[in-house]
Amino acid sequence: MITALTLTDFRSYASATLPIEAGAVVLHGPNGAGKTNLLEALSLFTPGKGLRGASAPEMGRREPGESGGRAWAVAAVLTGDGDEIRLGTGVQTPGAARRIVRIDGETAQPGRLLDHLRPVWATPEQDRLFSDARAERLKFFDRLVFAADPDHAATVSAYEKALRERLRLLVDGAEGREADPIWLDALEVRLGEAGAAAAIARAAALKTLQSAIDARNDRPFPQADLGLTGDAETMAADGAEADAIAAAIREGMARSRPRDAAAGRSLFGPHRSDLTALHREKNRPAAEGSSGEQKALVLNLILAQITRLSGQAAAPILLLDEAPAHLDTARRAALFDEIEALGLQAFMTGTEADLFAPLQGRAQFVKVEAGGFG
Numbered sequence: 001m002i003t004a005l006t007l008t009d010f011r012s013y014a015s016a017t018l019p020i021e022a023g024a025v026v027l028h029g030p031n032g033a034g035k036t037n038l039l040e041a042l043s044l045f046t047p048g049k050g051l052r053g054a055s056a057p058e059m060g061r062r063e064p065g066e067s068g069g070r071a072w073a074v075a076a077v078l079t080g081d082g083d084e085i086r087l088g089t090g091v092q093t094p095g096a097a098r099r100i101v102r103i104d105g106e107t108a109q110p111g112r113l114l115d116h117l118r119p120v121w122a123t124p125e126q127d128r129l130f131s132d133a134r135a136e137r138l139k140f141f142d143r144l145v146f147a148a149d150p151d152h153a154a155t156v157s158a159y160e161k162a163l164r165e166r167l168r169l170l171v172d173g174a175e176g177r178e179a180d181p182i183w184l185d186a187l188e189v190r191l192g193e194a195g196a197a198a199a200i201a202r203a204a205a206l207k208t209l210q211s212a213i214d215a216r217n218d219r220p221f222p223q224a225d226l227g228l229t230g231d232a233e234t235m236a237a238d239g240a241e242a243d244a245i246a247a248a249i250r251e252g253m254a255r256s257r258p259r260d261a262a263a264g265r266s267l268f269g270p271h272r273s274d275l276t277a278l279h280r281e282k283n284r285p286a287a288e289g290s291s292g293e294q295k296a297l298v299l300n301l302i303l304a305q306i307t308r309l310s311g312q313a314a315a316p317i318l319l320l321d322e323a324p325a326h327l328d329t330a331r332r333a334a335l336f337d338e339i340e341a342l343g344l345q346a347f348m349t350g351t352e353a354d355l356f357a358p359l360q361g362r363a364q365f366v367k368v369e370a371g372g373f374g
């Protein structure tokens with residue numbers, strides 16, 4: 001578990017250390033106090049851009065009037081079985097694009113963070129996850145896949161890189177510069193392979209997530225019946241071999257060339273797949289649900305993800321921004337009970353401590369004030 005977090009020139013924090021107890025941590029304070037900044041810091045203990053999807057330079061502290069962010073660092077102490085491990089991340093020079101990761105003082109590949117911690121988060125933006133843009137939903141789902149299957153991130157980024165290159169060739173071709181067909185073929189082979197691997201990983205994750213959701217059916221949160229649209233994912237779910245899925249992607253891409261060139265967009269492929277959810281009790285698409293209903297479905301999904309990760313060596317930690325927003329009193333109490341029952345470290349933010357009243361005496365309450373903790 002995390003026992004201390006130190007922020008140095010990170011966002012609104014010049015220098016601050018928070019000792020952390022086991023279980024739930026409630027971060028309360030007025031708007032702009034720095035609660036989300038703290039969750040963002042914790043979300044950096046996994047590869048990627050964190051819960052705001054921000055770049056490393058944006059995270060460096062800026063005084064009013066300063067244009068560039070400073071060099072920054074976020075460090076956590078993990079304690080367990082009498083051992084202590086120190087995780088750190090940040091940039092050493094202002095404006096550096098890539099954050100570096102240190103584990104016990106040694107520079108490490110960001111992927112190594114997954115040996116120690118698996119942060120899972122939900123933010124207010126996800127309160128309309130099922131009615132918002134498809135690309136965001138797929139990104140959300142890919143993060144769930146990746147937390148248990150670290151290769152998935154590299155697969156998706158290899159796919160996206162090849163997709164961008166292919167589109168550039170096609171658009172150049174449409175503008176009169178002849179696209180090299182051999183290069184296009186080669187890119188589509190790469191897209192087939194990476195696309196098939198991504199689809200197989202997604203289909204497998206969907207299956208385990210659905211089982212975890214089904215196993216939670218006596219809980220007060222609504223159940224979702226999940227699905228994935230996309231031919232490649234459907235083939236994967238039906239047990240097709242990677243080669244067959246790759247061939248189908250390749251052929252579809254080859255057919256789609258003229259359309260993509262004319263549209264200036266890639267209109268075919270597993271980047272266009274989507275996560276669907278049916279509100280089981282209501283037998284209606286989640287997209288039709290209210291913000292509160294969608295949030296409850298997302299929380300159920302996130303808690304299912306936590307159970308699925310709990311069997312793994314690295315501990316999941318839960319980050320819930322604006323946890324009580326849109327949840328009625330019963331659901332809020334149920335969420336708190338469940339977090340306690342799971343015995344997991346959960347960091348929750350909200351403007352008022354009162355919103356977390358049922359947790360009084362059962363959680364660490366931290367008042368977040370400009371640049372520090374009360």
Ligand SMILES: Nc1ncnc2c1ncn2[C@@H]1O[C@H](COP(=O)(O)OP(=O)(O)OP(=O)(O)O)[C@@H](O)[C@H]1O
Pocket residue numbers: 010011012013029030031032033034035036037038058059060061062063069349350351
């Ligand atoms: N790079 C930065 N340097 C300095 N301050 C920053 C930086 N990035 C963000 N901030 C400041 O952090 C504050 C926002 O913090 P944060 O989003 O954590 O607030 P919050 O407590 O979650 O508020 P709310 O309750 O409104 O969600 C803003 O005042 C913003 O100006």
